[in-house]
Amino acid sequence: MAKELTSRSENYSQWYNDLVLKADLAENSAVRGCMVIKPYGYAIWEKMQAELDRMFKETGHVNAYFPLFIPKSFLSKEAAHVEGFAKECAVVTHYRLKNSPDGKGVIVDPEAKLEEELIVRPTSETIIWSTYKNWIQSYRDLPLLINQWANVVRWEMRTRLFLRTAEFLWQEGHTAHATEAEAMVEARQMLDIYAEFAENFMAMPVLKGVKSANERFAGALETFCIEALMQDGKALQAGTSHFLGQNFAKAFDVTFVDKNNKVDHVWATSWGVSTRLMGALIMSHSDDNGLVLPPKLAPFQVVIVPIYKNEEQLTAISEKVNEIIPKLRKLGISVKYDNNDNKKPGWKFAEYELKGVPVRLAMGARDLENGTVEVARRDTLTKETIAIDGVEIYIEKLMIDIQENIYKKAFDYRASVTREVNSYDEFKTEIEKGGFLLCHWDGSPETEERVKDETKATIRSIPLEASESGTCIFTGKPSKQRVVFARAY
């Protein structure tokens, strides 16, 4: 088979790269660090977008669009923010090319230099808060609940398809509130929405928690996160929701008059998920045969492959298939009938396994005679032969089963590699095996930094539901609750 993947046990990282390429999800472009998202990969992303967009709108958010470029001076207005992003900014310095004097191609026209350089947005807090200044005067203008679907650029030195790319696609919500409490409720609400999306649509269990100061968003007072665990035991930050306090309101002088006629700075949140979720989806469920997609995000959920020896058989099978297809579609199930004559059934089976299509139906001459069809599940790789009559009802239920089974498998795996660790020696041994380590920590950035230097593990999450208090396994100082350490993507 031309498209064979490196196995996960042999080389997980290579398996991932092979899969992204061979399943036609994405590829590297001619521009360093920037990817091309191919149609099949983009179709999954569109499904993700549609569900997230619906969830945002159902909670009162509206979409808008802000400029791609940020004046350099804006970025500097919030001290922690510029510190966090300055080292990875793509900078526009000129606005024109001209013919090269040597007659070969074009060069940058030195006379078309911008007075102030423009940064390609790495995130939009600064340009958005400079805009909000004009939109907010009174408590009546609040809350502002705005989301943007956009591309952003962070000049990463080591890139990996979907997981870390110089340009990526994302959504970024930016909300403004009259009170601290309301902003905090919003930040927590969006965390819950992300968790619901991850678990119910991506079938990916996530931990909800808070980031330690070291891992906090540049400019936030508190960063909430959903943290997922990949099959190789490494953690992946899948979404963040930031409580920004009044930092950006102060940086851009955004004030409002409250009900008591008092002037105060506005309270803010921002929150985002990106095409990184594609990487998380792939690494949560897929296997050595290829992608495993949850039915709720699969570009098509069922593929039907005819097995025939001659034109006559194909015609008879197609007739039957054309009865089934509308019944499936009526139940909201997306179907592809692959009657392409250039490829053998075996090739098609492998191809749709690689592409992660949740259910494959195969129908041959004998099936026609017997009134049966072969149903193959992608998640379990099991097959069974069932009656054609009522197959649509069977498949409708199968979609739910598969969605749940994929989730359960990921959940059980995570449970199997999540454990409490009670000494640094134990920690050092266990961290090599991967997974989430729950341990006591004294709460200091210095301790976290030291553990990171010595073991490459970081605090992925301070769980929202606190455990018992205890003693830091690294310093012996008091600890309020266990936190989650892991090595991470």
Add this chain to the structure above:
Amino acid sequence: MAKELTSRSENYSQWYNDLVLKADLAENSAVRGCMVIKPYGYAIWEKMQAELDRMFKETGHVNAYFPLFIPKSFLSKEAAHVEGFAKECAVVTHYRLKNSPDGKGVIVDPEAKLEEELIVRPTSETIIWSTYKNWIQSYRDLPLLINQWANVVRWEMRTRLFLRTAEFLWQEGHTAHATEAEAMVEARQMLDIYAEFAENFMAMPVLKGVKSANERFAGALETFCIEALMQDGKALQAGTSHFLGQNFAKAFDVTFVDKNNKVDHVWATSWGVSTRLMGALIMSHSDDNGLVLPPKLAPFQVVIVPIYKNEEQLTAISEKVNEIIPKLRKLGISVKYDNNDNKKPGWKFAEYELKGVPVRLAMGARDLENGTVEVARRDTLTKETIAIDGVEIYIEKLMIDIQENIYKKAFDYRASVTREVNSYDEFKTEIEKGGFLLCHWDGSPETEERVKDETKATIRSIPLEASESGTCIFTGKPSKQRVVFARAY
């Protein structure tokens, strides 16, 4: 009224700017030439996107995503293309900022200079065809029918909200075909789709035609266009579909093996519409009271305003309204019930007129007694009182009437200012009055250039359905058919 607009007769251009700002569609940002698309404007754009995306997918196209950046050398590979875009390119030259030595903010790090500058895409033919080279080997890989929704940047010196901005949002289709004929069919098909969208959804009549060489896309062999006419008599190019021949395939060496085992270059099309359509929509239908939106693109189609003297009346009205709303929604009609107590009905009436909501229902105590409701149409500004019973059926029909009436009004206006002109003297007089002038032209770029210099009019379209032949009114040379001249946005 705080939001009063400049009237169209007083100053059309100022009216447009006022309207875009006051109806909360868009505003200028802190970045020169870049706009902020506000939530109400973006909601209209989302409706446009949804319909176009559906039409593209129904004709076999899929979405994908290509990099924001284009290596400078790529742009130079197609001679006409670079000539067309070099003068308006935003150029990324560096990838890092650092703290300024004087301690004030950040500066571009001179050590982080890119080896090759990157251009922020003004359009994506070059990056896409460099990618297609790896995707296409055989006729079996063709056709490739790919669309991208993206932002692009063209450094315009004089910008106007929606009509001409440095950054804008658009879709760009890029297709690859095995034969010239097939590529031509595709280019024509997309022209038809754009025309259908403009007429059936935007309620905006368009001329389908071909661009003259002067107005052709940089790199195309033929540019098809839909051309609309604004209320001030100026033309607006609303969408283009390009037959690119083998130009980009040759520039990026994209070849394929055909059925007869012969190697040939691939044939291409590209086609796009942008947020410029928002400007076209506004200028096609709106009036001195504000926006007039076709029901098919209105963010909400019906607004209901209660008119009450006390809480008791409001409660009774709200009860009735809450019976109507689900009936309307069941028919697919979007409704907003504005029971905000801070604003008077008169303020709300003006506000929703400004926002172009197609139908306004007002209900007062007397309506409740009589079982009636007042129905106001935004397009005609007429009101009538009708029975509440069955109002949803009435409104469903009204949606169709309004959609058709808006189209008819625009169509009749265009007809009234489209006329044949048979001498250059007549042309010079008539062009001052605006509208489409149909006249004979000798087919030469030089003549078109001279007419443009002398009258500011350009050839907007060479109609697909040719008129009689004749004599060029500018030079007396032979003319194959009448073409459409106008001044344009």
